[in-house]
Amino acid sequence: MASGRDRADGGVMPPHLPVLLDEVIASLTPLTGKRILDGTFGAGGYSRALLEAGANVIAIDRDPSVEVHAARLSSEFPERFAFRRGTFSELDALAAGPVDAVVLDIGVSSMQLDEAERGFSFMRDGPLDMRMGGEGPSASDLVNQLAEEDLANLLFGYGEERKSRRIAKAIVTRRAEHPISSTAELAGLIEKSIGRKPGAAHPATRSFQALRIAVNHEFEQLVEGLFAAERLLQAGGVLSVVTFHSIEDRIVKRFFSVDAGQGARSRHLPEQKAEAARWDPVAKPAKPGKAELERNPRARSAILRSASRSGAEARTVSYAGLGVPDVRLRGAA
Numbered sequence: 128m129a130s131g132r133d134r135a136d137g138g139v140m141p142p143h144l145p146v147l148l149d150e151v152i153a154s155l156t157p158l159t160g161k162r163i164l165d166g167t168f169g170a171g172g173y174s175r176a177l178l179e180a181g182a183n184v185i186a187i188d189r190d191p192s193v194e195v196h197a198a199r200l201s202s203e204f205p206e207r208f209a210f211r212r213g214t215f216s217e218l219d220a221l222a223a224g225p226v227d228a229v230v231l232d233i234g235v236s237s238m239q240l241d242e243a244e245r246g247f248s249f250m251r252d253g254p255l256d257m258r259m260g261g262e263g264p265s266a267s268d269l270v271n272q273l274a275e276e277d278l279a280n281l282l283f284g285y286g287e288e289r290k291s292r293r294i295a296k297a298i299v300t301r302r303a304e305h306p307i308s309s310t311a312e313l314a315g316l317i318e319k320s321i322g323r324k325p326g327a328a329h330p331a332t333r334s335f336q337a338l339r340i341a342v343n344h345e346f347e348q349l350v351e352g353l354f355a356a357e358r359l360l361q362a363g364g365v366l367s368v369v370t371f372h373s374i375e376d377r378i379v380k381r382f383f384s385v386d387a388g389q390g391a392r393s394r395h396l397p398e399q400k401a402e403a404a405r406w407d408p409v410a411k412p413a414k415p416g417k418a419e420l421e422r423n424p425r426a427r428s429a430i431l432r433s434a435s436r437s438g439a440e441a442r443t444v445s446y447a448g449l450g451v452p453d454v455r456l457r458g459a460a
């Protein structure tokens with residue numbers, strides 16, 4: 128796996144440019160001597176900045192291919208850095224004790240997107256895989272095994288693809304001839320079925336996003352990660368979350384709001400006692416500025432939300448009120 132790209136000045140660019148890095152670090156400052164959980168290690172851009180600011184870092188990632196980057200930080204900061212492989216649903220055990228702050232940078236890394244053999248990108252031909260951790264059913268399994276209606280619901284629910292039925296039909300027709308196993312074949316098939324508007328995003332963008340979310344259970348993982356952070360942080364501890372997708376941002380925003388997890392209230396029911404707030408906003412949501420976007424166009428849809436933990440008891444995990452799309456799949460998923 129590539130560990131970096133050459134820069135014009137002879138240095139090596141990190142393989143993934145950390146997004147909203149200054150804003151993330153500011154949201155977690157002061158850092159000296161603190162114990163910080165970086166739940167999405169990637170190429171270690173956040174972890175490195177946290178270590179350089181004097182923090183102790185426990186870094187987590189579900190993708191085994193990031194271990195080469197973690198090894199570098201382990202040798203530079205042997206006393207203050209530890210990497211553990213796992214997912215958000217295992218955060219409590221992986222943290223092994225209370226932490227002062229948690230940071231989550233949700234989504235795919237540039238390494239995952241840029242390596243054709245990982246199968247995340249419709250721009251590069253590769254096997255239709257998309258598994259961040261290499262385990263469980265792949266995108267090809269979903270595309271070749273789900274019922275047409277489930278496939279359409281998945282593309283609509285997770286990708287907000289309005290032409291989902293047409294795409295699902297085209298997939299089912301094609302797979303009756305042979306299994307669909309490459310990113311290029313799927314991208315071409317989608318383009319053929321719904322057409323391409325000049326100047327618009329590639330017609331496969333939404334479908335690829337939906338499949339990636341389903342393959343990696345990204346919304347369920349996000350909810351698990353948020354509630355794990357709520358359990359791990361003491362009063363005053365900060366959770367900072369960067370998302371790249373409007374549905375994910377909605378989940379984070381609602382999670383931080385008082386009523387999240389309690390379900391909708393009816394005006395016909397007797398007045399209920401207000402829920403104690405679990406989170407207090409730390410700063411306004413932040414988006415990348417012009418300079419960052421020029422440097423890194425992949426940051427364009429990023430948004431950072433940070434909040435600090437109140438003293439109120441942690442909630443039990445609940446999807447109610449968070450706006451997670453309800454997509455039920457039978458079979459491969």
Ligand SMILES: C[S@@+](CC[C@H](N)C(=O)[O-])C[C@H]1O[C@@H](n2cnc3c(N)ncnc32)[C@H](O)[C@@H]1O
Nearest residue numbers: 145167169170171172173188189190214215348
């Ligand atoms: C956008 S990248 C993080 C980049 C990192 N902040 C940096 O500066 O290099 C997201 C990383 O989180 C990992 N990831 C995504 N969902 C995860 C989950 N549920 N559990 C653990 N790791 C996850 C991915 O494998 C990927 O490496």
